[in-house]
Amino acid sequence: MLAELKKAIGVAAWFMFLTLPILAVKVNAIEQTVAWRWTNLALVGGAAFLLTLVGAFFVRYRPQLTTHWPDLSGLGLARFKGWLLALIALFAAVFPALFSSYQINIMTSALMYAVLGLGLNIVVGLAGLLDLGYVAFYAVGAYSYALLNYHFGLGFWGCLPIGGVLAALFGIVLGFPVLRLRGDYLAIVTLGFGEIIRLVLENWNAFSFGPSGIANIPRPGLFGLALPVDEAICYTYYLVLLLGLLTIFVVNRLRDSRIGRAWIALREDEIACQAMGIDKTRTKLTAFALGASWAGLVGVMFAAKTTFINPASFTFQESAIILAIVVLGGMGSTVGVVIAALIFILLPEYLRAFADYRMLLFGAIMVGGMVFRPQGIIGNVRRSYKFPEQGTGHD
């Protein structure tokens, strides 16, 4: 502890020395005087001292802070899992009745990002293919609805499957050239792919109406009824909620299937995976296609929700956020990704009270999350198999 104090004092002194010329000495060239602002220097020293101490504290106690969530299995919480789920379901169901349409809109976005996260989770979390251009498939979905509606008057429900299938096709189109690539190289190519799609949308005016985008996209209809705005917002919320539930259902089933296992094996060791008789090409392409199709579906929903889209909604920033959701939530974990998506989208909204410091706090939370929970909110949990001969010794 004494050593840490000494170090903190040393750091404070060093910072005070470094900042002395710019923060403490103020030369007034007109009156030819020098003002010494000692309070500034004291503040710098104090801040450096405190931050160093806090840092040392975290380094010292990191093992305790990092490792695991407290083990609650002894409390028999599994019994309440059903109740907890029911409570969450009830809350989700009555949410629109309790909150303003502004809140509903935010929650709808958060759920959309949860679906996007789950889709990307197939590609990145399960199959281990680092995709930085995921937003391209989101754009494909959104533009397929907008354009099909504009040119052919197709409705929301007709476009929803088309958007999903088109995005899956684009996933395969991206998948073919990158079959041989892994890791950093794959990330760069997918990044390029995302930018290509955005730039095409931005510059091919005849096709996509360029940066001015497409307006007046109809909201989702209810058996041909056009709903007033408030009700349409509620309706969209429920649609996205349903899509989210469908996604969780499908992704969970895929993960514990023959195909899901092949994806994970591909992530773990590509050479061994092939040597065990898994068709690498087909496995990668299904991962890309299935991951992309969710982005396509959400894209159609997004276009219907905002009624206006332009290329500015599909920048690299979006890909980065979705990837951050997957990483922070825990690669391959469904619950983790959903929680991370809610945190990621809701937090910046509720941090608005902090005004200018909003993004600073948000960034600090992200950094803290990765330092103390590098495996994500929910780490790697494998399904456990039970056998009669085996007894209960293992789980």
Place this chain on the structure above:
Amino acid sequence: MTEPLPLLQVRHLSMAFGGLWAVQGLDLEIGAGEIVALIGPNGAGKTTFFNCLTGVYAPTAGDILLTRPGQAAVRLNGLLPNQITEMGLARTFQNIRLFPEMSVIENVMIGCHCRHRAGILGAILRGRATRAEEEMIVARSYAILQQLQISQYVNELAKNLPYGAQRCLEIARALATEPLILLLDEPAAGLNPKETSELDALILQVREQYQVSIVLIEHDMKLVMSLSDRIYVMDYGEKIAQGTPAEIRVNSAVIKAYLGEDDA
């Protein structure tokens, strides 16, 4: 009536990396149910030969012919690794290559992958056929784990297993692909003498139970001499000797390759 071809026949196999011939003109045969060892000093081209057999490399020249019982010979050169595994050649790796973040049984279940067909729709709908197939995969994988005496680890992550058990799991995973020929690349590397003698018994048991031929790259001479029906010796990419363990033990070319020549 001509003599039936052996299960695996390798003719004049060569593999060049630029100007370097890692394997040159290798001839080799493996009969059904045989245990064949491939030995030689480090860098002799043994693992390269394995990589050619299993499709990791496409051989520069030569033929690899697989004749499955009651079927015509198939040429394996140029096929993808997964296609070759499907044909019935399964391998383990010199440096263990398990799927570390998957559980032990899932590692073996991956081996079953190429013998089943459940697709995306089956996985989502989880109909009766898919569930039955899944149950079969789990049961079969567990049976293999039991036979190799590592079933106590069934739900552990592969990376948490002791070293010897990891080697065993690699063999289990390869067996799950239902091979005709099992290729073991230095299975005894890093094992202590007790574990090695257990491995000796295990390999014999595997041949018995799974009716496989086994090709073995190994440096542990005691293991090689006790297990093998026949031995091939390689040096500088070429075959320098072949024969039974007794013949190899006294072969002058082999002794020269291993111990060097006495000039005095």
